[in-house]
Amino acid sequence: MTRPPTTLTPDVLVIGAGPAGLTAAAALAPDLQGEVLVLDREQHAGGIPRHSDHTGYGIRDLHRVMTGPAYARRLVDRATAAGATVRTQATVTDWAGDHAVDVTTPQGRLRVEARAVVLATGARERPRPARRIPGDRPHGIYTTGQLQNTVHLHHAPVGTRAVIVGAELVSFSAHLTLREAGCSTALMVSQHAHTESYKAFSLAGRALLRVPVAHRTRVTRIIGKPRVRAVEIEDLDTGARRTVECDTVVLTGDWIPDHELARSAGLELDPGTLGPLVDTALRTSRPGVFAAGNLLHPVDTADIAALDGLHVAGQVRNWLHGDQGTPHAGVRLLAAEPLRWVSPGLIRPGDPAPPRRRLLLWTDDLVRVPRVTVRQADRVVSRHTLPWPAAPGRVFRVPWSVLRGVDPHGGPVTLDVR
Amino acid sequence: MNTPTRRDPAHVYDVAVIGGGVVGAAIARDLSGHDLSVALVEARDDVGDGTSKANTAILHTGFDATPGTLESRLVQRGYALLSAYARDTGIPVEHTGAVLVAWTTEELQALPGLKDKAERNGYHQCRLIDADEVHRLVPALADGALGGLTVPDESIICTWTTTLALATDAHQRGTQVLLGHAVTGVAVGPHHTTLTTTRGTVHARWVVNAAGLGADTVDRLFGHDRFTVTPRRGELFVFDKLARPLANKIVLPVPTSRGKGVLISPTVYGNVMLGPTSQDLTDRAATDTSQDGFDFLLAKGERLMPRLLTEEVTATYAGLRAAIDHGDYLIEPTPDQRYLLVGGIRSTGLTAGMAIAEHVTQLLRTAGLTLNPRADLPPPPRMPNIGESTPRPYQDHQRITEDPAYGQVVCFCERVTAGEIRDACHAPLPARNLEGLRRRTRAMNGRCQGFFCGAAVTQLLHAHGNRGGTADPEENR
Ligand SMILES: Cc1cc2nc3c(=O)[nH]c(=O)nc-3n(C[C@H](O)[C@H](O)[C@H](O)COP(=O)(O)OP(=O)(O)OC[C@H]3O[C@@H](n4cnc5c(N)ncnc54)[C@H](O)[C@@H]3O)c2cc1C
Ligand SMILES: Cc1cc2nc3c(=O)[nH]c(=O)nc-3n(C[C@H](O)[C@H](O)[C@H](O)COP(=O)(O)OP(=O)(O)OC[C@H]3O[C@@H](n4cnc5c(N)ncnc54)[C@H](O)[C@@H]3O)c2cc1C
Numbered sequence A: 001m002t003r004p005p006t007t008l009t010p011d012v013l014v015i016g017a018g019p020a021g022l023t024a025a026a027a028l029a030p031d032l033q034g035e036v037l038v039l040d041r042e043q044h045a046g047g048i049p050r051h052s053d054h055t056g057y058g059i060r061d062l063h064r065v066m067t068g069p070a071y072a073r074r075l076v077d078r079a080t081a082a083g084a085t086v087r088t089q090a091t092v093t094d095w096a097g098d099h100a101v102d103v104t105t106p107q108g109r110l111r112v113e114a115r116a117v118v119l120a121t122g123a124r125e126r127p128r129p130a131r132r133i134p135g136d137r138p139h140g141i142y143t144t145g146q147l148q149n150t151v152h153l154h155h156a157p158v159g160t161r162a163v164i165v166g167a168e169l170v171s172f173s174a175h176l177t178l179r180e181a182g183c184s185t186a187l188m189v190s191q192h193a194h195t196e197s198y199k200a201f202s203l204a205g206r207a208l209l210r211v212p213v214a215h216r217t218r219v220t221r222i223i224g225k226p227r228v229r230a231v232e233i234e235d236l237d238t239g240a241r242r243t244v245e246c247d248t249v250v251l252t253g254d255w256i257p258d259h260e261l262a263r264s265a266g267l268e269l270d271p272g273t274l275g276p277l278v279d280t281a282l283r284t285s286r287p288g289v290f291a292a293g294n295l296l297h298p299v300d301t302a303d304i305a306a307l308d309g310l311h312v313a314g315q316v317r318n319w320l321h322g323d324q325g326t327p328h329a330g331v332r333l334l335a336a337e338p339l340r341w342v343s344p345g346l347i348r349p350g351d352p353a354p355p356r357r358r359l360l361l362w363t364d365d366l367v368r369v370p371r372v373t374v375r376q377a378d379r380v381v382s383r384h385t386l387p388w389p390a391a392p393g394r395v396f397r398v399p400w401s402v403l404r405g406v407d408p409h410g411g412p413v414t415l416d417v418r
Numbered sequence B: 001m002n003t004p005t006r007r008d009p010a011h012v013y014d015v016a017v018i019g020g021g022v023v024g025a026a027i028a029r030d031l032s033g034h035d036l037s038v039a040l041v042e043a044r045d046d047v048g049d050g051t052s053k054a055n056t057a058i059l060h061t062g063f064d065a066t067p068g069t070l071e072s073r074l075v076q077r078g079y080a081l082l083s084a085y086a087r088d089t090g091i092p093v094e095h096t097g098a099v100l101v102a103w104t105t106e107e108l109q110a111l112p113g114l115k116d117k118a119e120r121n122g123y124h125q126c127r128l129i130d131a132d133e134v135h136r137l138v139p140a141l142a143d144g145a146l147g148g149l150t151v152p153d154e155s156i157i158c159t160w161t162t163t164l165a166l167a168t169d170a171h172q173r174g175t176q177v178l179l180g181h182a183v184t185g186v187a188v189g190p191h192h193t194t195l196t197t198t199r200g201t202v203h204a205r206w207v208v209n210a211a212g213l214g215a216d217t218v219d220r221l222f223g224h225d226r227f228t229v230t231p232r233r234g235e236l237f238v239f240d241k242l243a244r245p246l247a248n249k250i251v252l253p254v255p256t257s258r259g260k261g262v263l264i265s266p267t268v269y270g271n272v273m274l275g276p277t278s279q280d281l282t283d284r285a286a287t288d289t290s291q292d293g294f295d296f297l298l299a300k301g302e303r304l305m306p307r308l309l310t311e312e313v314t315a316t317y318a319g320l321r322a323a324i325d326h327g328d329y330l331i332e333p334t335p336d337q338r339y340l341l342v343g344g345i346r347s348t349g350l351t352a353g354m355a356i357a358e359h360v361t362q363l364l365r366t367a368g369l370t371l372n373p374r375a376d377l378p379p380p381p382r383m384p385n386i387g388e389s390t391p392r393p394y395q396d397h398q399r400i401t402e403d404p405a406y407g408q409v410v411c412f413c414e415r416v417t418a419g420e421i422r423d424a425c426h427a428p429l430p431a432r433n434l435e436g437l438r439r440r441t442r443a444m445n446g447r448c449q450g451f452f453c454g455a456a457v458t459q460l461l462h463a464h465g466n467r468g469g470t471a472d473p474e475e476n477r
Helices: A019-031 A068-081 A144-153 A169-180 A202-208 A260-264 A302-320 B022-031 B070-089 B105-120 B131-137 B159-172 B212-221 B241-246 B291-304 B306-310 B349-367 B397-402 B418-425 B434-441 B454-463
Strands: A006-008 A012-015 A036-039 A055-057 A085-087 A091-097 A100-105 A108-113 A116-119 A123-125 A141-143 A161-165 A184-189 A217-223 A230-235 A241-245 A248-251 A255-257 A289-291 A331-335 A339-343 A358-363 A371-376 A379-385 A396-399 A413-417 B012-018 B038-041 B098-102 B127-130 B147-151 B155-157 B176-178 B183-188 B193-197 B200-209 B229-239 B250-253 B263-266 B272-275 B313-324 B330-334 B339-343 B409-411
Touching (some): A012 A019, A019 A302, A068 A085, A068 A302, A091 A260, A116 A302, A123 A144, A141 A144, A144 B454, A169 A184, A169 A248, A184 A217, A331 A339, A331 A358, A358 A413, B022 B038, B022 B349, B038 B159, B070 B155, B070 B159, B159 B434, B183 B212, B200 B212, B212 B229, B212 B313, B212 B339, B229 B291, B339 B349, B418 B454
Parallel strands (some): A006 A108, A012 A036, A141 A248, A161 A248, B012 B038
Antiparallel strands (some): A123 A255, A230 A241, B098 B147, B263 B272
16 A cells, blocks of 8 residues: 555544544643544544434533434534544544554545544444344344434435334334334344333333333344345243244344454454453553543443543543653453443553543343442452442443452452342 | 347347356356357346355365366366456455365375375365464464365455456447346247247347256256256355454365365455355255354354454355256257256356356357357456455545545445445446445445445435345345
């Protein structure tokens, strides 16, 4: 590959103009001499909220409730007003150095050489092949992302009768989109056993009343040519199978971070989240490269991603202002079953508390009254009972204070919940 | 040349080729290099939409064919012809080489025999290697290989571009490509044969049957009863591009009587493939995937390369080999019917296609078809590059400055630009639906399978005047 003819040299390059990247840029731009450049591959900045056309955005960061598209516009305007450059149709394709990347735009190829980089590339839902669902390969199978792009951004039709796979926050978002597109939800299927896992959502709560949910159920086959005609589902407890007629299938949840750039940089990954491993300052394993948003915790709500952005801005500022010493080795934070991951995954002496002073965790089982135990080298560091449930399909947030008493030199720390 | 530009139902072609797979396309191309009018009669809405779209896409040296068979000869010849043609037309090819890996003493003991067989097939580059070298060549392999045999010239190719290039070439040489024309009846007359199709009749003096899985059915329409096609399903997994460093070579199992077994192969698109299974079926449309197939492949993968299974699966698909009750290709002319059968092109037809075409042309000449090579042939088409080993449009600054559409990435995972989608929709053999577009550009074939781009790609297809749905929307591959 030849070197792109144009080189840009911002102070900070933010990759991804979703809530995390835009918020980081808005916070950084006023403070820096040099440029804060945000690149996004989409035609419009804003990330996932652009096409998530329902209310429920902005609660913790903007302290008001708004729709996804309105929220996205607000964040773009704020970043631009703060002096950041937001450039769309700019796909970061390769690394060209520790803090340098190559980019494809309709104006040609660009090289960007920054002093610091923030990765805020978000997360996506696993599509059907990654979930290894066998059967025919017809039209009419969507992830929520594709469904919402189709309905809200392109105003194109979907089917008339859907099965939604998953029963978590995003699944109800899919249900609302289907309803708006004139498609009824015949059934939601969830591998989980309890309604509690989603009862907590007030938005969902109301929508839920009218949607039948098959618990402890999985889809074993997709049937139909040329369009979906039915799905075969299996009761996980009895093994009994039956078919449900539908012309649309929406595969929701089952998130994976968009970690291609993180991996191609050779950054150390967190085997739990599959995103880059970061400390509470949101530093990755490469000095001067930071990460924020759902790339780190697939997935939490947009306001949490945005507040990551605010947090990382302070850390990037410190880095640019010369605080570039090698951070202390620190200790790993690990999650034990039924927890799948914890983010951040690294704590170092002298580092700040994580964003919102919260650890973010993901559980595979419902624990109604969770008792969180922190262990280090066979020693119980702390036990805390939390008043909110740990429920599959959404992030379980745990106060940072549970780690009080951890020895920052004492080896890996494990969190479990019972 | 006297091919009509718009199809005249009364026109009598010199030759009608039934089946627009890689074999039929190669035959039509070869024939239309002569002073003949040729029709390529395909049941589906696109060329290359049958078995030719769903295989393991290996350009075989033919080292393990049965020596002395027609298949052995044509695979070897096809390798040379297609390698050269790929250079001329830009079909993506990578000469990765292969290693056969022995995991048991029986397999280890079989390797010298395979080397010997390769030599009897005229291939002399195989080398026996020890376990250390196997692991050095493919470091991600599971522990415990006992030894191996290298096949340095075994290569990977883009099966979609191959059929498209041959069909486009045929079209530019004057072949009339008749899509959506399923042949349902045959009447052999004294001077020409009339084919009844789902879109009217087609008349031709000579007919070549290259209908793949449907070749026995068509053969019976000619009154023969000489073979039966058994669809032998092969299911495959395609792993994420991030897995590609794990497999820079084709990892072949030691073949058994059931076929070539499960392999791990890089793809020209930068992924890694695991498969295929081998299961005899009766339904010739059964390209669905199965839980059993998945379980089998995952178990195999776990034994061969456990690290591969920690990567995401980008695609799963199944193809049907046209297996027949006959140990070789079945290519037979019936001169008194001015008819030629090309049957049983099971698991090597992608490689052998161009050599089959050359062979068919010879047979037709012997059978009495007059063949005068044309002096005025157009150059072969230059195909859009969808492989990873040479620069793609999104990487080409010069090209983007000349046409910004090549800098407008629409499918992010596969980095397909609006320019490429536009080109595919307006190509000589254009994409007419989403599946055709995917085969021509790779759009939506990546790890997100349309989460980000599905709606945008569909909209672009509509904007270019094509429909998103299709008569047979089998996913690609
Ligand atoms: C269907 C659905 C409904 C939801 N509903 C709610 C809700 O009601 N309330 C709520 O608070 N949250 C909701 N969320 C979650 C919320 O959308 C996410 O938490 C939020 O968008 C995460 O922000 P982010 O900045 O981390 O990533 P994203 O919003 O995903 O942004 C990442 C950006 O990075 C860009 N990018 C990635 N790779 C590259 C590259 N190589 N080059 C250039 N750009 C790149 C992408 O184009 C994208 O714009 C919902 C999510 C979904 C999917
Ligand atoms: C799993 C698998 C792996 C393989 N791997 C390899 C490999 O690595 N390398 C290799 O060289 N080969 C491989 N092969 C074999 C190769 O794919 C086939 O040999 C080749 O594609 C056959 O081409 P074809 O043109 O004969 O058949 P097809 O591509 O099936 O074309 C036949 C066409 O005829 C049409 N047709 C049928 N009936 C009618 C009718 N009545 N009227 C009109 N049209 C009709 C069909 O629609 C179809 O398009 C593999 C095959 C499979 C299944």
